[in-house]
Amino acid sequence: MTLASVLTPLPVLIPTIAAAVTLFAGRKPRLQRALALAALSFVVVVCGVLLYLADRDGTLVLHVGGWGQSVAGMGPLGITLVVDRLSALMLVVSSVVLLAVVFYAIGQGIRDGDERQPVSIFLPTYLVLSAGVCTAFLAGDLFNLFVGFEVLLSASFVLLTIGASKDRVRAGISYVMVSMVSSMVFLFGIALVYAAAGTLNMAELAVRLDDVPAGTRSALFAVLLVAFGIKAAVFPLSAWLPDSYPTAPAPVTAVFAGLLTKVGVYAIIRAHSLLFPSGGLDPLLLVAALLTMLIGILGAIAQSDIKRLLSFTLVSHIGYMVFGIALSSQLGMSGAIYYVAHHILVQTTLFLVVGLIERQAGASTMQRLGGLAAASPLLAFVFVVPALNLGGIPPFSGFIGKVALLEAGAQNGSALAWVLVGGGVLTSLLTLYVVTRVWTTAFWRSREDAPEGHLSAAVPSALLHEPEDIQFVDRDNVGRMPIGMVAPTGALILVGLALTIFAGPIVAYSERAASEVLDRDQYISAVVGPR
Template sequence: MNLASTLIPLPVLVPTLGAAATLIAGRRPRLQRLITLAALSVVVAACAALLYLADRDGTLVLNVGGWGQSVPGMGPLGITLVVDRLSALMLVVSSIVLLAVVFYAIGQGVRDGDERQPVSIFMPTYLVLSAGVCTAFLAGDLFNLFVGFEVLLSASFVLLTIGASKDRVRAGISYVMVSMISSLIFLFGIALVYAATGTLNMAEIAVRLDDVSAGTRSAMFAVLLVAFGIKAAVFPLSAWLPDSYPTAPAPVTAVFAGLLTKVGVYAIIRAHSLLFPSGGLDPVLLVAALLTMVIGILGAIAQNDIKRLLSFTLVSHIGYMVFGIALSNELGMSGAIYYVAHHILVQTTLFLVVGLIERQAGASTLQRLGGLAAASPLLAFVFVVPALNLGGIPPFSGFIGKVALLEAGAQIGSVLAWTLVGGGVLTSLLTLYVVTRVWTKAFWRTREDAPQGHLSAASPAALIDEPEDIQFVDRDNVGRMPVGMVAPTGALIAVGLALTIFAGPIFAYCERAAAEVLDRSQYITAVVGER
């Protein structure tokens, strides 16, 4: 067994075993935390090694259980795990975010025995979520991609409803119902693909779909796009997201916003480039991308709560990724891949900053915030850097990703592509307006100038616009930001800035990943051999 074969299953295996160990250590919170941090640290190291090997050696494949590569007439049997440059990058960025967020959660001071924040459940569930994310990125067949999504669904429902407050349960039920509908549509799509091709291995499907009629291929692709579009929050399938994410604790909301929708985007990339590369539905995807960008950011403008505002910007910027995918050229795909990595880091960071704002000021609604820049220059800094990055101010990575996508649209030169270019520029300007509005209201003006600035965190009336279950260990000492919360937030800011500082080599990697994704023969040959 070579090094790659040893490393490939680790991103799934280590968190799964860690989840079991943390369940056993349920009455020992310090041991739970140590196990969780150790498991996710191993995952980061393994994913970094896989990224290096995939870039050096090309697509890596592991047939779990020692099954033969392929059976004539049936395709590969068993579970196939595949690591190419795209999945390796997603694994690295996701594992870094997962590790940083769990550091933040520990720093937030959630303690075992607190009836509203049961850590004995949080840690194992968080590790299961990590395993689900990695399973989706490694899956070489549609069924195990479905399994990865379902693991995510199960774990995310538990995390979303931790504390069992009324708001969280309501949001959790809505989230689960939408996710179940998406899963049923995905299962229907899997059934259609299997009926047409006789296999669920994605490389084998890609080969056999060449013999399927164009109309049947388009119908199957449309079904899968609906399923993945719900998970990725592509308009008009995105209405569930702004009501689901803001109710959760800050670490949960951060990891949801940063990662879960990107798993859906990753699935769209695989379906679009590997299974259905003809581009027959590209105009539909371009229209969906435009509507996602514009309607999402208009929704953000209307919000007064920072969590809901960021949830709408999350929806909006999914449109940029879909834009790059639908262009079907190498620059567009490179920009989409780079932008996915950028957005995972920046969006996660901003939701962590909201948690710091809640601790510092006792609120996340703009009607009650003010004077934060004077009260905490450090908090102002950790907000303004990712906020400007999200807004696409040069030379940040958000600007680099957007320029690549806009240039790719200009290369296509169609009326629809130029419309998307205009929509992308407008969305970027409105995003900058939204984050500037948060800055001026929450950080720049005085608290006394806020409409509800006279309310204190200790006042019962102060909870009118707040989720009823915001509760920290030091809640009676609003204004204190633990180092354990600030340090991982700063670490993610640093990683986000690394995308700018090392933009040349990182974007070159994304170009290689895009070329590999668009030239599906490399993936197919690695999995099923020469045909």
């Protein structure tokens, strides 16, 4: 038994076991918090080691239960867990975000509407969500990828509606319905793939689908793209997201925005590069990427609430990732992988900052905000750094990722690729305009100049549209930001800056990951043996 075989299942097992233990410790909130933090900290360490091993030794494979590689020509049986450079990077970034957000949530003190009773279900559900995310990244077959999706979606239903306020239940119903449709389409796609190829193991599928007629392959890919496109919020399948995320508490919204859509992007990468590499639907993906960029950012311009504004920018920047994937080149894939890591960190950080803004000013609507830079220079700093990073200002990681993607589009040279290059530049400029507008209205102008600035933070939360079930620590002193909220936000800013400071090694790693993703034989050989 090797170190890799011992470590590979731990990102799933640790949070799953911790979720069960914390559920039984519901009446001991301090013990709950300690267990959750310890479990997710251990997951960060394990994922870091897996990244090192995958980069040093190549793809790591674990056939759970020791079933071996194949039986009677039917492909690998049981559950296969696979860690290559791409999945290892996703595990590391996701585990860091999950740890930071749970630290933030504990500092914020999410409650169920009763000031005397903490929400004992929050941490166990959050740990189940963590296990689902890791399952999706480790899955070596389509069915267990589906299981990972369903685990994280089931947990997300609870987190989204925690507190059961009217707005959250309404948003939760919409989210549940869209997710159910996505899951049904995915399950239908799995059935079609199995009928066509006789297996669901992705390495075995990569071999068998080559013998399936081209038209059938395109139809199968299209069905899976619909399922993954809904989860990734790719236009025109993205309308659900801006209405679902902003109603949840800041830490829940942050982890949703940072991670859940990226699980869908990860699934698109796997399907596009491993299962259906012919590129027959690449023009359709490029058009979808362009529309996702532009319609998302135009929607952001029209918003006055910072949460909804960031939700639209989230949709918009998914377009950059799809752009890189659809180019089907090493530079495009490398840029997409780097941009996924960048966007997980930056988007999560910005939603955590919105929670700090609500803490500082009592609202997140720009009509009521003003003077935040003078009231809290620290809050101004923690907003402006990730905001400029999202806007793609050099030398931040957002600029590095965008340049790589635009260069890949220029190398492609097709008319559609050049249109995407222009769309990417325009989207970046409009993103910078959007975050600048937030800065000038919420931070720079005086609160007296805000149209609704006379509504102070002392106004009841029902009038400020503040989530009804959140009781902030020291809520009578709105301007005080707990260290438990500021520290994880600052930590994520530092991790985001590390993508700039260590851009050389990280970009080189992304290039190795892209090369590995595009070379299907490496993945196939590691899982089912040489062809």
